[in-house]
Amino acid sequence: MPISLRVARDDWIALRKHFQPSFRLRSGLETGALGVLGESRGRTTHELLLAKVLWPEPGEVEMSRGGLVFSASYLRRAHLVMRAEGLAGLVTFHTHPGADRYVGFSAYDDCQDPLLVENLVELEPRTRLVSIVVGKNSQAGRVWINRDRYEELAEIIAVGDELSYYPATGRPQPPPPPPAAVFDRALALTTAGALHRLSRMVVAVVGASGTGSLLCELLVRAGCRHILLIDDDVVLEINLNRILHATSEDSERRTPKVEVLRRAIEALGFGCRVEAIQDNILADETLMRLRDADLVFGCVDKAYPRKLLSEFSYRYLRPYVDVGSEIGGDEQGIVSLDGRTNYVAPGRWCLLCTGLVTSRELAFESLSYEERERVIALGYSRDLIIKKPAVMDLNMRSASYGMMVLRHLLQPFLLTPLPVTIAENLVTYALRPLNRPRAASPECRICQRNRYFGYGDNSAPMGLDRESLKIILGPNQMTESEPSRGSSNEDY
Amino acid sequence: MCPRTAQEDAGRLARRGLSVTLVETPGQCYAYASGIEAATPPWDRPAYDLMIAIPAGYDDAGLDAFYLGLPYTFKGGTHPRVQGATIEINGRRWQLVSWHYPEGASWRRGQDNLETHILHCKGFFFHRGAVNAY
Numbered sequence: 001m002p003i004s005l006r007v008a009r010d011d012w013i014a015l016r017k018h019f020q021p022s023f024r025l026r027s028g029l030e031t032g033a034l035g036v037l038g039e040s041r042g043r044t045t046h047e048l049l050l051a052k053v054l055w056p057e058p059g060e061v062e063m064s065r066g067g068l069v070f071s072a073s074y075l076r077r078a079h080l081v082m083r084a085e086g087l088a089g090l091v092t093f094h095t096h097p098g099a100d101r102y103v104g105f106s107a108y109d110d111c112q113d114p115l116l117v118e119n120l121v122e123l124e125p126r127t128r129l130v131s132i133v134v135g136k137n138s139q140a141g142r143v144w145i146n147r148d149r150y151e152e153l154a155e156i157i158a159v160g161d162e163l164s165y166y167p168a169t170g171r172p173q174p175p176p177p178p179p180a181a182v183f184d185r186a187l188a189l190t191t192a193g194a195l196h197r198l199s200r201m202v203v204a205v206v207g208a209s210g211t212g213s214l215l216c217e218l219l220v221r222a223g224c225r226h227i228l229l230i231d232d233d234v235v236l237e238i239n240l241n242r243i244l245h246a247t248s249e250d251s252e253r254r255t256p257k258v259e260v261l262r263r264a265i266e267a268l269g270f271g272c273r274v275e276a277i278q279d280n281i282l283a284d285e286t287l288m289r290l291r292d293a294d295l296v297f298g299c300v301d302k303a304y305p306r307k308l309l310s311e312f313s314y315r316y317l318r319p320y321v322d323v324g325s326e327i328g329g330d331e332q333g334i335v336s337l338d339g340r341t342n343y344v345a346p347g348r349w350c351l352l353c354t355g356l357v358t359s360r361e362l363a364f365e366s367l368s369y370e371e372r373e374r375v376i377a378l379g380y381s382r383d384l385i386i387k388k389p390a391v392m393d394l395n396m397r398s399a400s401y402g403m404m405v406l407r408h409l410l411q412p413f414l415l416t417p418l419p420v421t422i423a424e425n426l427v428t429y430a431l432r433p434l435n436r437p438r439a440a441s442p443e444c445r446i447c448q449r450n451r452y453f454g455y456g457d458n459s460a461p462m463g464l465d466r467e468s469l470k471i472i473l474g475p476n477q478m479t480e481s482e483p484s485r486g487s488s489n490e491d492y
Numbered sequence: 493m494c495p496r497t498a499q500e501d502a503g504r505l506a507r508r509g510l511s512v513t514l515v516e517t518p519g520q521c522y523a524y525a526s527g528i529e530a531a532t533p534p535w536d537r538p539a540y541d542l543m544i545a546i547p548a549g550y551d552d553a554g555l556d557a558f559y560l561g562l563p564y565t566f567k568g569g570t571h572p573r574v575q576g577a578t579i580e581i582n583g584r585r586w587q588l589v590s591w592h593y594p595e596g597a598s599w600r601r602g603q604d605n606l607e608t609h610i611l612h613c614k615g616f617f618f619h620r621g622a623v624n625a626y
Contacts, residue, residue: 307549352552352601359554359599366549368520374577378590443602446552460496464548471519472548
């Protein structure tokens with residue numbers, strides 16, 4: 001299984017800036033830095049995550065024209081952080097000033113890397129060492145398991161305001177294959193390179209109801225070839241007004257929503273594979289399936305799943321696009337018709353800071369079912385249990401904005417920075433890019449001061465175990481082991 | 493299992509000598525706080541015990557309301573806000589009290605915690621702080 005390195009885009013930009021002096025002058029010196037790594041082991045992917053760059057203090061990196069030496073104290077500092085935090089390994093970056101579009105490890109590197117990994121493994125046997133050599137416009141990497149064995153690093157994935165994939169082979173990216181004729185008309189927006197990338201991505205869609213079904217359709221027709229679809233619910237008659245491809249027969253048979261979409265998408269003949277997971281995203285083992293995804297679309301309408309997906313984004317350095325729509329009304333009639341898309345990623349605000357998830361909603365949803373019933377009986381939570389209206393035409397607008405965000409991430413086209421929230425109010429036909437988070441907390445433990453940022457598997461579970469999930473959802477809520485008894489818990 | 497953030501909060505309070513412990517019942521975590529002062533009269537004793545339900549998403553998820561250890565009397569009878577469900581934990585009965593944060597002063601994520609919520613609950617016994625529910 002190829003190993004990749006995933007980094008926050010801000011860190012990648014800062015590292016590249018740190019390395020610039022090496023490439024400014026002809027006689028530039030080597031520069032370097034160390035970082036600590038978390039790990040993400042999915043079923044089909046294996047990635048190391050740059051949790052933190054430990055910038056060198058004066059004297060910790062000795063630079064000369066002959067080569068670069070990380071001081072023993074610098075290496076010890078990084079290794080101590082790794083061990084104290086239970087992380088997976090270290091990464092060393094160093095430049096080769098003469099290299100531009102091609103870069104490779106020197107004989108000196110070939111000699112030093114095995115010695116370094118041997119020392120580190122002696123102190124902590126599970127230490128992985130990633131060694132990266134950087135050219136002006138290239139990078140090459142290898143992952144040392146022990147002094148006698150390493151694997152080539154496949155690529156470096158930078159996640160943030162854009163989604164960038166850099167080959168770690170020391171060579172330029174080979175040109176993409178010519179796209180299939182079916183995508184010709186979209187090439188102006190999504191070039192052959194971006195299309196090729198999309199065709200190799202695994203895109204997770206959490207929620208296979210109104211918005212999720214539309215997003216799947218858009219993904220397939222944009223060229224995505226692998227969708228990981230998660231939803232625990234089945235089709236009921238009340239869903240038929242908005243789930244694409246769902247039939248009255250599905251509602252009679254109570255076909256799982258994910259199965260309806262898998263069947264329909266695979267029948268389109270685009271060669272898109274749908275992995276249908278009929279389970280609740282609050283379950284830790286289901287949440288962890290997202291480790292195999294390159295990008296996550298959240299099409300849920302509850303606070304707790306949104307909070308977990310936000311946390312996942314920072315802990316596993318994954319881009320997360322949340323889409324939703326809302327119809328608001330009072331005795332007089334419709335007061336709001338909103339379509340909305342939020343983009344969450346390292347360096348950006350989480351859904352709690354944007355105000356989309358409130359502490360009150362989250363508290364209500366994450367109490368045990370019995371406790372929640374007692375709170376409802378007090379009479380002050382009725383607004384939290386109202387069934388939210390939904391129509392396909394409004395969902396379509398949200399799904400469309402979500403898909404456009406993905407296209408932008410792969411092939412930037414926006415003339416302004418991607419806003420915190422893209423909101424459309426259809427009562428006034430006003431599209432508003434919201435650039436400020438409504439409930440920003442500089443102390444936010446999810447997006448601002450997340451001590452598990454990039455820790456991946458090297459941190460405590462985020463989701464719920466089966467027993468806790470059962471207790472929170474209560475009776476009549478379906479889990480994998482307990483077939484549905486007719487839950488209408490749409491999009492949970 | 494109680495959320496790690498609640499465990500950290502309770503540990504911090506305990507180190508400061510405050511009597512707050514976490515109680516795990518099947519499926520729900522509670523914080524038990526004893527010796528919460530009350531005005532006598534109208535309350536029948538100078539200190540009460542409380543139980544606070546801790547949601548799994550704490551402390552991004554806020555705390556709200558509390559359970560009052562029974563029995564109690566207020567002005568010789570019952571209190572109009574002690575009207576919620578009654579539960580039994582560790583052989584003692586507790587009744588849910590409708591004591592919420594007022595609109596515009598709700599749970600402040602990153603600032604409020606178990607300690608500030610207990611302070612908020614103390615206001616109930618002196619009839620100050622939040623009066624109206626959401």
